[in-house]
Amino acid sequence: MTFPLVSIIIPVYNRSVEFERALQSALAQDYPNIEVIVVDDGSEDDIQTVVQRNLDNSSFSILYHRQENKGVGCARQKGVQLSNGVYIQHLDADDTISPNKISSQVKALEENPSAVACICGAQDNLYSTDLLELSLNAVPWCTSDVLWRYPHKEMAKWPSFIGGSDIVHFINIGLHNQEIVWIKEKLTQIYPSQKSHSKVSKTGSKREQRLHDNYLFPIHLYTLLQRSKLISIKKYREPLAERFYRIAFQFAMISERKKALDLLKYAYRSTSMLKKKIEVIIGYSIIYLTRSKTPIFYIALFKIHRKINPKSLHADKYITTLI
Numbered sequence: 013m014t015f016p017l018v019s020i021i022i023p024v025y026n027r028s029v030e031f032e033r034a035l036q037s038a039l040a041q042d043y044p045n046i047e048v049i050v051v052d053d054g055s056e057d058d059i060q061t062v063v064q065r066n067l068d069n070s071s072f073s074i075l076y077h078r079q080e081n082k083g084v085g086c087a088r089q090k091g092v093q094l095s096n097g098v099y100i101q102h103l104d105a106d107d108t109i110s111p112n113k114i115s116s117q118v119k120a121l122e123e124n125p126s127a128v129a130c131i132c133g134a135q136d137n138l139y140s141t142d143l144l145e146l147s148l149n150a151v152p153w154c155t156s157d158v159l160w161r162y163p164h165k166e167m168a169k170w171p172s173f174i175g176g177s178d179i180v181h182f183i184n185i186g187l188h189n190q191e192i193v194w195i196k197e198k199l200t201q202i203y204p205s206q207k208s209h210s211k212v213s214k215t216g217s218k219r220e221q222r223l224h225d226n227y228l229f230p231i232h233l234y235t236l237l238q239r240s241k242l243i244s245i246k247k248y249r250e251p252l253a254e255r256f257y258r259i260a261f262q263f264a265m266i267s268e269r270k271k272a273l274d275l276l277k278y279a280y281r282s283t284s285m286l287k288k289k290i291e292v293i294i295g296y297s298i299i300y301l302t303r304s305k306t307p308i309f310y311i312a313l314f315k316i317h318r319k320i321n322p323k324s325l326h327a328d329k330y331i332t333t334l335i
Contacts, residue, residue, distance in 0.1 A: 016098035018097050020047070022051070024055060047095070049075045054078075107202050127191045187240045
């Protein structure tokens with residue numbers, strides 16, 4: 013029996029204690045043919061010493077690569093470039109994986125040769141095995157849940173966005189191969205960290221970069237679908253329109269009026285549903301009329317919006333700040 017090589021890529025920025033826990037879970041796999049690639053994204057912690065300490069007690073190879081701080085997306089991209097595996101596991105530095113994760117997912121992918129990825133932790137209400145459709149909706153998995161079989165390495169593109177790089181990565185792959193396979197067993201453990209890239213960038217020096225990325229992120233998705241001539245397919249365009257709509261009101265809440273209006277224009281352009289178009293027009297009007305200082309118009313538009321989409325909280329939160 014042959015065991016195709018699996019590359020486990022761990023990007024790390026500080027958090028040496030959490031990283032060692034993740035590394036040890038990778039080295040504890042019951043699958044016999046693994047290489048571990050650690051990409052140190054400019055850490056101040058001594059990550060190399062942690063790697064060496066664990067390398068001495070491991071039967072697997074560990075490649076350590078250090079680079080200047082460029083963000084988790086770039087670190088993952090570098091890991092892919094350095095990898096030799098038939099299968100790729102991206103493991104976040106504050107997650108762990110069960111000892112049988114790699115063996116279980118390799119088995120599933122070997123049995124489903126047309127699938128581009130195997131995802132663990134399938135839910136009973138999952139409605140699709142289409143990677144692109146699921147990625148454009150709310151992604152029901154985390155990065156560490158997936159074992160990839162990339163058609164070509166150059167398709168494994170991780171952008172430098174502070175937030176959303178994983179979604180762009182999923183969609184880049186889904187544009188070429190949509191089929192995935194699920195297994196029900198949950199084989200990852202997620203440990204939320206207050207020091208993670210995403211948490212730190214919500215405030216402080218990286219806040220402006222995050223806001224910039226959040227604005228460009230859905231526009232980038234739109235461009236990808238448009239270039240691939242998939243923007244006309246309803247199951248792809250409608251969740252994208254909803255994403256534009258939701259992010260637009262997030263910008264409205266922080267007084268980024270122009271960006272909010274721009275995103276609503278994309279939402280209108282993306283959707284083919286009359287009801288959604290009307291909802292977007294009303295949302296646009298609510299934000300556009302902010303300077304008129306006439307709360308009565310806000311309230312009237314708000315009530316109409318509520319009738320069209322009683323489940324939407326986006327305009328509800330915004331309107332509350334105006335009256």
